[in-house]
Amino acid sequence: METTEELDLGSDPSLLIVDDDDAFLKRLARAMEKRGFAVETAESVAAGRARASHAPPAYAVVDLRLGDGNGLDVVELIRAKREDARIVVLTGYGAIATAVAAVKIGATDYLSKPADANQITAALLAKTEDLPPPPENPMSADRVRWEHIQRIYEQCDRNVSETARRLSMHRRTLQRILAKRSPR
Template sequence: MQDADSRLLIIDDDEMFCHVLSRALTRRGFEVLVAHDADHALSLARQHQPGIATLDLKLEHSSGLKLLPELLDIVPDCRVVVLTGYSSIATAVEAIKLGAVNYLCKPADADEILTALGREAGDPDAEVADNPPSINRVAWEHIQKVLQEHDGNISATARALGMHRRTLQRKLQKRPVRR
């Protein structure tokens, strides 16, 4: 049996992404486990005790932010990188506060994920943007923050933002606005 550091759990509801990432990481010598939902992920974590994991922020029926503490309760030393196509400052901060070691925007390849998993400290030389974010990006960030405050509840978030629920749902279906 391999050690926990070579056992990697991929938690993502995108089956094609899981297939591609799983193949790439298996070729790099990892024992790869794949879960497409929270219940299966927790079951695999209990059974196999992975040392590392990738966790999609937006799972079909749950949030990666809600799953993260549960996963770390089962495997406290697991190094988790949160992946998302819906990045925001608010969710990045929450992911790190909840125990993720890093946060990456999709698309991310196997090498980027392994680099993120291997980083032990922050990078003081990280590039700082020359311009402030656009007003559309600020609006996206604010919606994500309020959504997080309401535990992903669309109706409660829409009420808090003073907008119709369907309008909020349409905004959330769009890709995040570029900076």
């Protein structure tokens, strides 16, 4: 899906993006504006809820884990205020349980990070009975595994022993993985 292509956004192109990763948030907001969305951003659950309460958007992209809580709280509020809203939940933790919870609360789709603007747009605009097309260049399973390990490692303040314990893996195995470059 090209950025110059005219998209059918309906009569209300309002889009709320809620993510605590500032660089990602700004990049995605610019990309979605180029596609014709009227973008508002929020960096926390509180800010997302405030914006959604004031003006419920027709479209929303919400990160699952935010610094001040769970993005599903924002999804739930948007769905309560606007039943026709199309909501995509993004997460770095691609687990079946969280995907099911997101959809039960009212998310239209669920994407694992890093998702690009084309994937997000396809998910937002997909008809309810259709699945969006598969990504052109999906991450390999090795890359997904590596990203997950890196995230846990950072959350453990770069403590190899603690990371290994939380991932239920041997410390030396983890050290070898961390010493390698990221897979493509």
